[in-house]
Amino acid sequence: MSEKLEKFKEILGEVSDLGHASAVLGWDQQVNMPPGGAEGRGQQLATLGKLAQEKFTSDEMGRLLEDLQNEYPDAETDEGAMIRVAARNYDKAKRVPSSFVAEQAVISSKALEAWVEAKSKSDFSIFRPHLEKNLEMIKKYISFFPPADHPYDTLLEDYEPGMKTAEVREIFGNLRPKQVALIKAISEARQVEDDFLKETFNEKKVWSFSEKIIGKFGYDFKRGRQDKAPHPFQTTFSVNDVRITNRYEKDAPLATLFSAMHECGHALYELGVSPAYERSSLEGGTSLAVHESQSRMWENLVGRSLPFWEHFFPELQKTFPKQLDGMSANTFYKAVNKVEPSLIRVNADEATYNLHIMLRLEIEIGMVDGSIEVKDLPEIWNAKMQDYLGIVPPNDALGVLQDIHWSYGAIGYFSTYALGNIVSAQLWEKINEDIKDLDEQTRKGQFAELREWLRAKIHTHGHKYDPQDLVQKVTGSKIDSAAYVRYLTKKYSEIYGL
Amino acid sequence: MSEKLEKFKEILGEVSDLGHASAVLGWDQQVNMPPGGAEGRGQQLATLGKLAQEKFTSDEMGRLLEDLQNEYPDAETDEGAMIRVAARNYDKAKRVPSSFVAEQAVISSKALEAWVEAKSKSDFSIFRPHLEKNLEMIKKYISFFPPADHPYDTLLEDYEPGMKTAEVREIFGNLRPKQVALIKAISEARQVEDDFLKETFNEKKVWSFSEKIIGKFGYDFKRGRQDKAPHPFQTTFSVNDVRITNRYEKDAPLATLFSAMHECGHALYELGVSPAYERSSLEGGTSLAVHESQSRMWENLVGRSLPFWEHFFPELQKTFPKQLDGMSANTFYKAVNKVEPSLIRVNADEATYNLHIMLRLEIEIGMVDGSIEVKDLPEIWNAKMQDYLGIVPPNDALGVLQDIHWSYGAIGYFSTYALGNIVSAQLWEKINEDIKDLDEQTRKGQFAELREWLRAKIHTHGHKYDPQDLVQKVTGSKIDSAAYVRYLTKKYSEIYGL
Numbered sequence: 001m002s003e004k005l006e007k008f009k010e011i012l013g014e015v016s017d018l019g020h021a022s023a024v025l026g027w028d029q030q031v032n033m034p035p036g037g038a039e040g041r042g043q044q045l046a047t048l049g050k051l052a053q054e055k056f057t058s059d060e061m062g063r064l065l066e067d068l069q070n071e072y073p074d075a076e077t078d079e080g081a082m083i084r085v086a087a088r089n090y091d092k093a094k095r096v097p098s099s100f101v102a103e104q105a106v107i108s109s110k111a112l113e114a115w116v117e118a119k120s121k122s123d124f125s126i127f128r129p130h131l132e133k134n135l136e137m138i139k140k141y142i143s144f145f146p147p148a149d150h151p152y153d154t155l156l157e158d159y160e161p162g163m164k165t166a167e168v169r170e171i172f173g174n175l176r177p178k179q180v181a182l183i184k185a186i187s188e189a190r191q192v193e194d195d196f197l198k199e200t201f202n203e204k205k206v207w208s209f210s211e212k213i214i215g216k217f218g219y220d221f222k223r224g225r226q227d228k229a230p231h232p233f234q235t236t237f238s239v240n241d242v243r244i245t246n247r248y249e250k251d252a253p254l255a256t257l258f259s260a261m262h263e264c265g266h267a268l269y270e271l272g273v274s275p276a277y278e279r280s281s282l283e284g285g286t287s288l289a290v291h292e293s294q295s296r297m298w299e300n301l302v303g304r305s306l307p308f309w310e311h312f313f314p315e316l317q318k319t320f321p322k323q324l325d326g327m328s329a330n331t332f333y334k335a336v337n338k339v340e341p342s343l344i345r346v347n348a349d350e351a352t353y354n355l356h357i358m359l360r361l362e363i364e365i366g367m368v369d370g371s372i373e374v375k376d377l378p379e380i381w382n383a384k385m386q387d388y389l390g391i392v393p394p395n396d397a398l399g400v401l402q403d404i405h406w407s408y409g410a411i412g413y414f415s416t417y418a419l420g421n422i423v424s425a426q427l428w429e430k431i432n433e434d435i436k437d438l439d440e441q442t443r444k445g446q447f448a449e450l451r452e453w454l455r456a457k458i459h460t461h462g463h464k465y466d467p468q469d470l471v472q473k474v475t476g477s478k479i480d481s482a483a484y485v486r487y488l489t490k491k492y493s494e495i496y497g498l
Numbered sequence: 499m500s501e502k503l504e505k506f507k508e509i510l511g512e513v514s515d516l517g518h519a520s521a522v523l524g525w526d527q528q529v530n531m532p533p534g535g536a537e538g539r540g541q542q543l544a545t546l547g548k549l550a551q552e553k554f555t556s557d558e559m560g561r562l563l564e565d566l567q568n569e570y571p572d573a574e575t576d577e578g579a580m581i582r583v584a585a586r587n588y589d590k591a592k593r594v595p596s597s598f599v600a601e602q603a604v605i606s607s608k609a610l611e612a613w614v615e616a617k618s619k620s621d622f623s624i625f626r627p628h629l630e631k632n633l634e635m636i637k638k639y640i641s642f643f644p645p646a647d648h649p650y651d652t653l654l655e656d657y658e659p660g661m662k663t664a665e666v667r668e669i670f671g672n673l674r675p676k677q678v679a680l681i682k683a684i685s686e687a688r689q690v691e692d693d694f695l696k697e698t699f700n701e702k703k704v705w706s707f708s709e710k711i712i713g714k715f716g717y718d719f720k721r722g723r724q725d726k727a728p729h730p731f732q733t734t735f736s737v738n739d740v741r742i743t744n745r746y747e748k749d750a751p752l753a754t755l756f757s758a759m760h761e762c763g764h765a766l767y768e769l770g771v772s773p774a775y776e777r778s779s780l781e782g783g784t785s786l787a788v789h790e791s792q793s794r795m796w797e798n799l800v801g802r803s804l805p806f807w808e809h810f811f812p813e814l815q816k817t818f819p820k821q822l823d824g825m826s827a828n829t830f831y832k833a834v835n836k837v838e839p840s841l842i843r844v845n846a847d848e849a850t851y852n853l854h855i856m857l858r859l860e861i862e863i864g865m866v867d868g869s870i871e872v873k874d875l876p877e878i879w880n881a882k883m884q885d886y887l888g889i890v891p892p893n894d895a896l897g898v899l900q901d902i903h904w905s906y907g908a909i910g911y912f913s914t915y916a917l918g919n920i921v922s923a924q925l926w927e928k929i930n931e932d933i934k935d936l937d938e939q940t941r942k943g944q945f946a947e948l949r950e951w952l953r954a955k956i957h958t959h960g961h962k963y964d965p966q967d968l969v970q971k972v973t974g975s976k977i978d979s980a981a982y983v984r985y986l987t988k989k990y991s992e993i994y995g996l
Contacts, residue, residue, distance in 0.1 A: 017545035020538065021519050024526055033739065036721035040518065040736025043777070047515035051549060223534035238538020241531065279541070 002071065005079065008064045011055060012086060013279035018052035023235050030229040031245060053101075057093045065090055078276065081464045086281040088161070095144040104137050108409040115407030122397035124378050127407070132374045134409045135367055142368070152368045155412025159288045160419070162466035165365065167479070168415050171422065172358050175481035180388060182488055183351055186339045187390070189496040194335035199323045201253035209319055210246065210260035213312065217298060218451045219244075219264045223271060232259040234266035234295075239278050242270045252347075254336070258299050265298035266291055268451060272459025287467040288413070289479070292420020293427060294454065300350050300421075301428050301487070302450070307442040309333045334495050341389040343398045350421075351488055355388040357418035360403070364411050423471055425484035427458070430475045500569065503577065506562045509553060510584060511777035516550035521733050528727040529743060551599075555591045563588055576774065579962045584779040586659070593642040602635050606907040613905030620895035622876050625905070630872045632907045633865055640866070650866045653910025657786045658917070660964035663863065665977070666913050669920065670856050673979035678886060680986060681849055684837045685888070687994040692833035697821045699751035707817055708744065708758035711810065715796060716949045717742075717762045721769060730757040732764035732793075737776050740768045750845075752834070756797050763796035764789055766949060770957025785965040786911070787977075790918020791925060792952065798848050798919075799926050799985070800948070805940040807831045832993050839887040841896045848919075849986055853886040855916035858901070862909050921969055923982035925956070928973045 022045055029041050055061075065087045074080040111130035118127035142154045150165040157163070211226060229245035236242050244263035248256050269285045277283045285291040302308055306329070313329035324332070339349050345356040363380060366372030372380060381400040382392050393399030405413055432438055435449055442450075457474045468478050492498065520543055527539050553559075563585045572578040609628035616625035640652045648663040655661070709724060727743035734740050742761035746754050767783045775781045783789040800806055804827070811827035822830070837847050843854040861878060864870030870878060879898040880890050891897030903911055930936055933947055940948075955972045966976050990996060 013541070014545045014549070017542045018549075021523060021542050021546060024523055024542075025519060028522055028526065032723065032725075034720050034723055036718070037735055037739030040739055040776075043511070044515045044519050044522075044736075047512045048519060051512070051516075220534070222532050225530065225532055227530075237535055237542075241535030241538055278538070 004064055004067055004071070008061075008068055008083070008086075009280060011058070011061055011064070012082070012281055015052050015056045016279040016283060018048050018055070020237050022048045022052075024237055027235050027237075027243060027245075030231075030233070031227045053093065053098070057090065061090060062094075078282070078464070082277075082280050082282050085463050089281060092145075092158070096141065097144075100137075100140065100144075104141075104409060107133050107137055108407070111409070112404070112407045115401065115404065119397050119401045122395040122401065124396040124400060127401060128374055128377075131377075131406055134406065135374060135411075137409060138368065138411050150365075150369065152365050152412065155364075155368065156415070159413055159416050160467050161287060162468055163287075163289075167468075168361065168419070169365075171479055171481050172354075172361065172415070172418065175354065175418075175422070175485065176358055176388075178481075178485045179351070179354055179488070182492060183339065183341065183355070183389070185498050186351065186492055186496050187341070189498060191340075192334040192338050192495065193331070194338045196323055196327070197254055197335055198251065199253075200250075201320055201323060203248045203253070205319055206248060206253055206256045207246075209316065210257050212315075213257060213303075214244075214260050214264040216445055217261070217264050217268065217302075217447050219267055220271070224267055226260065226263075232263050234263045234270070236270045236284060239271065239273055239275050239283070242267045258303055258336075261303040262295040262299040265295035268298070268454065269294040269459050272455040273462040274460045277462040277464075282463040284462060286461070286463050286465060286470060288416035289419035289423055290458065290467050290470060292417055293423035294458070296420050297424040297428065297454075301424055302442065302447070304333075304337050304350065305439075305442065306330065306333045307439045309336075310443050311445040337491070337495055339492065339496070341391050343385070343391065343393050344402055351492055352389060354418040354421055357414050359384040359388060360414040361418075364414065368411065419467075419479060422481050422484045423467075423479055425487040426471060426475045426477070426480065427454075428487065429483045502562055502565055502569070506559075506566055506581070506584070507778060509556070509559055509562070510580075510779055513550050513554045514777040514781060516546050516553070518735050520546045520550075522735055525733050525735075525741060525743075528729075528731070529725045551591065551596070555588065559588060560592075576780070576962070580775075580778050580780050583961050587779065590643075590656070594639065595642075598635075598638065598642075602639075602907060605631050605635055606905070609907070610902070610905045613899070613902065617895050617899045620893040620899065622894045622898060625899060626872055626875075629875075629904055632904065633872060633909075635907060636866065636909050648863075648867065650863050650910065653862075653866065654913070657911055657914050658965050659785060660966055661785075661787075665966075666859065666917070667863075669977055669979050670852075670859065670913075670916065673852065673916075673920070673983065674856055674886075676979075676983045677849070677852055677986070680990060681837065681839065681853075681887070683996050684849065684990055684994050685839070687996060689838075690832040690836050690993065691829070692836045694821055694825070695752055695833055696749065697751075698748075699818055699821060701746045701751070703817055704746060704751055704754050705744075707814065708755050710813075711755060711801075712758050712762040714943055715759070715762050715766065715800075715945050717765055718769070722765055724758065724761075730761050732761045732768070734768045734782060737769065737771055737773050737781070740765045756801055756834075759801040760793040760797040763793035766796070766952070767792045767957050770949075770953040771960040772958045775960040775962075780960040780962050782960060784959070784961050784963060784968060786914035787917035787921055788956065788965050788968060790915055791921035792956070794918050795922040795926065795952075799922055800940065800945070802831075802835050802848065803937075803940065804828065804831045805937045807834075808941050809943040835989070835993055837990065837994070839889050841883070841889065841891050842900055849990055850887060852916040852919055855912050857882040857886060858912040859916075862912065866909065917965075917977060920979050920982045921965075921977055923985040924969060924973045924975070924978065925952075926985065927981045 025041060025045055025048070029037070033041060065083065068083045069087055072080040072083050075084045107130075111127070111134050114130040115127050118124060138155065139151075142151045145154045148154055152165040156165060156168065211221075214226070215221070223240045224242045224244065226244050226246055228247060230247065232244070232246045234242065234244045244260070244267050246256055246259050246263065266285075269291060273283055273285070285294075309329045309332055313332050316332075317324040317327065337350070339351040341352050342348055345353070348356050359381070362384070363372060363377065367374065378396050378400050385399065386392050405411070431450065431453055434453060435441070438450060441447070458470065461470065465473060471477070471479050523539060523543055523546070527535070531539060563581065566581045567585055570578045570581050573582045605628075609625070609632050612628040613625050616622060636653070637649075640649050643652045646652055650663040654663060654666065709719075712724070713719070721738045722740045722742065724742050724744055726745060728745065730742070730744045732740065732742045742758070742765050744754055744757050744761065764783075767789060771781055771783070783792075807827045807830055811830050814830075815822040815825065835848070837849040839850050840846055843851070846854050857879070860882070861870060861875065864878075865872065876894050876898050883897070884890050903909070929948065929951055932951060933939070936948060939945070956968065959968065963971060969975070969977050
């Protein structure tokens, strides 16, 4: 290994260590930290972030990247890919002045506070001036980069490297009418019964059942753990320490099971990245959409399938005999797949979820290109809800104010959720070609072949391939909603007898 | 504030943040980390340590310290003290080459491995060559510093700034014969009954009782928490997030209560440091001995006193009616103060504990000044055990191999444990002068006045005063064993009717 490459890897390694240390501090903050710790923790995270940034954007790194890009031009090699990804991140980091980052942190932290108040009072006017400022900052951020086909491209690039606004629009454009039509058909069919899901299910038993499921998926508790936190999330401290969090909600006690599967899907991705990429620019998943394809696959394509519950339902029934007395796996399967247009994105079912996302994407694009003004958001939101889902929020808290993302300046993020769903179905079709008896295996509670397929095709590559390239490489086509439409149509036709 | 002072504080703040981040990572390692996390965690800790070292020993820091020492010569002011302590630490850090630190890390990590094996096989010869290497490195370390009165001074200085070997020898020299005589007298008296302490006490109930006690001491669970770990320890993440760990051992179930009090004593010290010293060279406790004086005070002078159990025993009895049926507070008090010469330091009672320390100190001094050779350690160890405690270890695992410290190169550390005991008694006499009804308050379960006394006299000063100066300032004399002898004699005369 050349001396320059070694030095380059050393710096990347230290930047990675700082990032992982921040992840530990962030996890502790959510899982353990007593309230008194907040101020000190904020300072520690700020310092770690600053040092990582300084280290990564140093002149030395700039020189190394310049030399190494010439020495290792082939991005198909690990070294070449490592350098390509690092160079792209370096370029991004250098374009954004640290004074801007500091200013944005202050503005968005005030906006977050205002959002909390606005949501609690269901009063958009409290949040409006702050969202306007956040939007100004986002536009300024975009101005640091060379002009793209669409200004929104610059934002998307941070979450889905290489992805264009036009591509996402086309994907969603194809999907939307079909998904709207499907929901309409379902709404005219006879609704499934799911009242029993709201009964009391003992928290400890639900938690331990969730760990039984993800243990069978292959989540290795010697390389991870599940803890309680206000919101479920997955976090990575190293390729052999990948943790998830979960929660228990009295109103939806079995949601804990699906959250565990979802976060486990993220965790299996991170646990499956090639150890050779550890502490480099190739570690971790390649994009939010591909990450979400993994979590949604385990949660929905596996975890909300009939074969899955044919395996697990008898044991669930034994664990909760009172609540599930005399019920069939099929009844349970239908219940956990109930479709019902609802106001809140995070509670939406599989069939309606993407429509929540499309609505947000259109508003984001409009805000960024100037065709939508912040002051009009509540009205636009409600009109689109009527169009897509046939319901209108009674107030802004249940409408335009429901999500935290815009308050801390995250614009460009939402579409990755829907793209993840779409990719999960594309992969699923491919997997079913390669593993002929997949359903049969699922029915036996066997997940090793599926997991290893994902590891070999997706996980192991880490950040080496950009999302579109990876999906192309694995499925033979770019991200496309056709498979997802086929999946939804087949599933809900069976459940609702369409 | 001058620009230089501001920059100086900024660097100290970042160094402190890195230290606290390392503390979080270390805590997680002991409390939560799945086994897979070990390798990555080691790298993260190494990187954080390296960055903190680089930042603290930068040329910029050197120039700032030089200028600031002239600008703020008065060490009685906070700024002056901050600069004085930072300059001392800077000087120490600069003297030791980073190549030496790296070499020592490798050697001591191998020695630690060898020690684990040697202890498990009770075979000193496995550990001997590694201890010899550790000792060589220690001598090399000493050679980086200007010659002192005794080479051991240089080691002591790292744990007890300003303390001399001659002083410690004199303190211990005065104490030893009196402590040996006391133990002899006790051994001739009628032994107290403590068999019931080995019964089964429900873990959850013991744990929650321990939290009841330290809650009454004033440990604020909004600024800390108690978790399970293989060894009890206290760790600081910020002045408002100071945590402790504890364990439950079947063989000594109520030891959990005393460990909680001990670690709480450490925690109250850290929680009581002036917030003005946060993220500076003055944060945290001033030395290991003063720290230990706090933990031992809450554990022993408070927690093993009769008034304490007059308050808590009735509730303990209610919690464990079967085990403590018909017993008096006085019987319980005597049992938890039973004196019995034993082989293992960490299990030693208050009366014999210091003798374990003195033995180690004499051996350490001898190793460092060359009067003791490593090969003779088992023999010397056993001879001193016979002399001081009248018992001889049947093997090296229960003798010279019992402690981990020498294996990772910590020589100079042990004496601080005994000094802590001594200081705790000196402070206790002073406290009893200032708070006339202290026993009465303890009997009522009231600890606020004691805690606030300690906060005002000791805790708040953080690192501002060196240990000898602080003890002098508070008690009117330097560290001296007379008070400790008076305390032990009075306590055990009552218990054993001497």
